[in-house]
Amino acid sequence: MNTKRLTLIIIFIALTIALNIAGPKIPAPYAPFLYYQLWEIPIVIAFLAIGPKAGTTVALVNTLILLVVFPGALPTGPIYNLIAVLSMLLGIYIPYRLATHGYKTENLGTFLQKHSKLISVSATASGITVRVLVTTVTNYFFLQQPSPIGFSYKPEAALLFLPLSALFNATVALYTIPIALAVVIAIASKFKL
Secondary structure (H helix, E strand, O other): OOHHHHHHHHHHHHHHHHHHHHOOOEEEOOEEEEEEOOOHHHHHHHHHHOOHHHHHHHHHHHHHHHHHHOOOOOOOHHHHHHHHHHHHHHHHHHHHHHHOOOOOOOOHHHHHHHOHHHHHHHHHHHHHHHHHHHHHHHHHHHOOOOOOOOOOOOHHHHHHHHHHHHHHHHHHHHHHHHHHHHHHHHHHOOOOO
């Protein structure tokens, strides 16, 4: 890994952690214990601009820091976040992979700049879909577990939570992916990442 890529990854890690710990937190009106935040945007930007390994690294380091510093109401809460983010990244990657027919390009940012409209719409739709599916299954099974994994929900209570979780995860991806795509498309024309 070259110095430039490593420096960019460190910058994205620092930005992600800063936004996660000190960034704005807007409670979801339908579930005030869930917060809309901006910290996932730098992860998606790193994923698209530097590469999937970089984005995944930023997400993993963010999770490790949060587990130690700010786990939230549930000690394993950052693991839930990691599952949501990684599933969204997978959803973003699927249309790119299909569009390139498995051939690697230097980075997703350059590819996105050339095919921005089609990939932006399909990456957003796929990112939302995969995230909602994975988090729905994860929440159903994990929330029924005792602490520190879950809240010991009965199956009926877990089922009642799933629509709120799906709405939250869909709306987070709905603003995170397009903002990150717009930033990557804008910077891809100015810088070779």
